[in-house]
Amino acid sequence: xxxxxxxxxxxxxxxxxxxxxxxxxxxxxxxxxxxxxxxxxxxxxxxxxxxxxxxxxxxxxxxxxxxxxxxxxxxxxxxxxxxxxxxxxxxxxxxxxxxxxxxxxxxxxxxxxxxxxxxxxxxxxxxxxxxxxxxxxxxxxxxxxxxxxxxxxxxxxxxxxxxxxxxxxxxxxxxxxxxxxxxxxxxxxxxxxxxxxxxxxxxxxxxxxxxxxxxxxxxxxxxxxxxxxxxxxxxxxxxxxxxxxxxxxxxxxxxxxxxxxxxxxxxxxxxxxxxxxxxxxxxxxxxxxxxxxxxxxxxxxxxxxxxxxxxxxxxxxxxxxxxxxxxxxxxxxxxxxxxxxxxxxxxxxxxxxxxxxxxxxxxxxxxxxxxxxxxxxxxxxxxxxxxxxxxxxxxxxxxxxxxxxxxxxxxxxxxxxxxxxxxxxxxxxxxxxxxxxxxxxxxxxxxxxxxxxxxxxxxxxxxxxxxxxxxxxxxxxxxxxxxxxxxx
Amino acid sequence: xxxxxxxxxxxxxxxxxxxxxxxxxxxxxxxxxxxxxxxxxxxxxxxxxxxxxxxxxxxxxxxxxxxxxxxxxxxxxxxxxxxxxxxxxxxxxxx
Numbered sequence: 175x176x177x178x179x180x181x182x183x184x185x186x187x188x189x190x191x192x193x194x195x196x197x198x199x200x201x202x203x204x205x206x207x208x209x210x211x212x213x214x215x216x217x218x219x220x221x222x223x224x225x226x227x228x229x230x231x232x233x234x235x236x237x238x239x240x241x242x243x244x245x246x247x248x249x250x251x252x253x254x255x256x257x258x259x260x261x262x263x264x265x266x267x268x269x270x271x272x273x274x275x276x277x278x279x280x281x282x283x284x285x286x287x288x289x290x291x292x293x294x295x296x297x298x299x300x301x302x303x304x305x306x307x308x309x310x311x312x313x314x315x316x317x318x319x320x321x322x323x324x325x326x327x328x329x330x331x332x333x334x335x336x337x338x339x340x341x342x343x344x345x346x347x348x349x350x351x352x353x354x355x356x357x358x359x360x361x362x363x364x365x366x367x368x369x370x371x372x373x374x375x376x377x378x379x380x381x382x383x384x385x386x387x388x389x390x391x392x393x394x395x396x397x398x399x400x401x402x403x404x405x406x407x408x409x410x411x412x413x414x415x416x417x418x419x420x421x422x423x424x425x426x427x428x429x430x431x432x433x434x435x436x437x438x439x440x441x442x443x444x445x446x447x448x449x450x451x452x453x454x455x456x457x458x459x460x461x462x463x464x465x466x467x468x469x470x471x472x473x474x475x476x477x478x479x480x481x482x483x484x485x486x487x488x489x490x491x492x493x494x495x496x497x498x499x500x501x502x503x504x505x506x507x508x509x510x511x512x513x514x515x516x517x518x519x520x521x522x523x524x525x526x527x528x529x530x531x532x533x534x535x536x537x538x539x540x541x542x543x544x545x546x547x548x549x550x551x552x553x554x555x556x557x558x559x560x561x562x563x564x565x566x567x568x569x570x571x572x573x574x575x576x577x578x579x580x581x582x583x584x585x586x587x588x589x590x591x592x593x594x595x596x597x598x599x600x601x602x603x604x605x606x607x608x609x610x611x612x613x614x615x616x617x618x619x620x621x622x623x624x625x626x627x628x629x630x631x632x633x634x635x636x637x638x639x640x641x642x643x644x645x646x647x648x649x650x651x652x653x654x655x656x657x658x659x660x661x662x
Numbered sequence: 663x664x665x666x667x668x669x670x671x672x673x674x675x676x677x678x679x680x681x682x683x684x685x686x687x688x689x690x691x692x693x694x695x696x697x698x699x700x701x702x703x704x705x706x707x708x709x710x711x712x713x714x715x716x717x718x719x720x721x722x723x724x725x726x727x728x729x730x731x732x733x734x735x736x737x738x739x740x741x742x743x744x745x746x747x748x749x750x751x752x753x754x755x756x757x
Binding site for chain 2 (some may be wrong): 500
């Protein structure tokens with residue numbers, strides 16, 4: 175059961191080969207048996223999941239099922255879920271039970287999906303290793319001494335460990351793609367505005383975007399069909415038409431032009447990781463694609479640009495956590511100032527406080543032009559680099575990360591070395607482009623991710639390229655040894 | 663641009679984040695490192711480059727000024743740390 179794809183589960187449920195209660199119970203049993211090694215879930219409400227599955231079975235029996243009726247899905251603990259604790263990986267929201275659903279959650283409910291549980295993440299999605307979670311780090315199923323990546327590390331670990339058939343994530347600077355690469359799964363960050371941000375705890379509002387994480391591009395397409403679309407309650411949500419992202423998965427790659435930015439293959443890229451990427455590119459070439467060398471000249475500026483813009487927006491967004499309306503409040507505040515400043519001292523972890531301070535500095539009087547405005551100008555230069563390239567190529571390809579997953583603790587004391595992890599993923603968010611990561615091999619037993627980047631709103635094309643690659647390779651079908659145990 | 667501990671204290675005050683005396687040195691050093699890293703932006707010529715606030719250069723969409731949501735005060739106050747008679751309670755502000 176737990177080795178089936180979302181597409182196979184949908185078919186099996188329709189054909190009454192098994193029930194949603196059976197599928198959901200199978201995954202709940204696996205979580206029970208195996209998640210102590212991964213720590214991939216923060217909250218699981220088994221009774222509620224089984225009740226939802228029972229309702230799904232009734233709809234399947236009465237012929238009123240929708241696209242995902244009866245499919246259990248895990249959600250990153252950043253999506254507000256009505257009546258289910260939404261912690262965002264933080265002590266600040268440890269007691270927060272939202273009175274409403276995020277639009278993404280609502281869409282999954284309308285499609286009939288079962289909420290399996292809420293997954294672990296870096297605190298407020300700030301991190302690349304899942305180590306900043308208040309609930310302790312999630313671990314990589316391929317080797318539990320390694321990080322799963324972040325910030326959507328719990329979602330990646332849950333899917334890789336076969337504790338959920340698919341999951342949602344969010345990506346502000348690589349938080350879907352980097353953990354997907356580290357855990358050997360497929361993840362897609364859609365175009366900015368393609369998926370509603372309503373009810374997603376905000377980190378950096380001009381960069382945040384939610385997307386699917388699953389084993390295959392086909393399953394990601396299936397989920398994106400449910401997630402994508404205009405939301406009048408999110409004023410940055412795009413009104414551009416959506417498509418059936420499954421319809422063109424099998425299209426030929428003949429004539430496809432793939433750009434290879436020299437900056438993504440130079441110094442800093444682990445040699446063995448680079449070899450995996452080159453082999454993957456040869457496969458795409460064999461299917462009729464043409465590889466074109468090109469340049470993204472402002473690549474070296476993406477990290478400093480991002481580490482102005484993201485903290486600036488975070489410092490503004492996180493001002494709402496004041497200990498007054500919801501969330502954590504410190505004990506015995508002596509006055510209002512003490513209430514605010516001690517609540518925030520105690521409720522936020524180190525990395526979150528660091529980013530709030532950097533962001534406040536960048537936005538403060540006298541520094542705004544030198545930092546925030548400057549970063550926004552360079553953001554345009556970075557975006558223009560991509561636009562120039564897309565005049566010549568259809569898709570850009572390269573590694574998702576400079577190397578495979580690193581050990582827990584290896585970078586947690588050095589913020590800047592952690593920031594360098596996202597060197598190939600940040601620019602995609604700055605430019606608002608869709609990007610994805612798919613399994614492309616292993617280095618010493620650790621998965622390697624191939625990144626694909628497309629024009630705005632070209633999700634269908636990216637999924638098509640990824641699907642064709644996965645038809646010819648089996649990297650995405652490999653299962654880590656740690657996931658082979660359990661009760662099934 | 664080097665940053666002094668006093669500036670961090672001011673920023674922490676603006677951010678309403680208390681930092682203990684034991685932590686302040688370490689926090690200052692970390693933030694100084696980050697500011698040093700982002701300083702390379704200053705060398706880039708951005709004359710005549712329009713700042714980019716939205717990756718699609720979209721502007722804020724407006725909606726008609728009509729009530730579309732119902733009042734859910736009780737549901738929202740049920741999750742607050744302290745409320746009374748529909749009001750959020752904080753420590754006394756005015757003597």
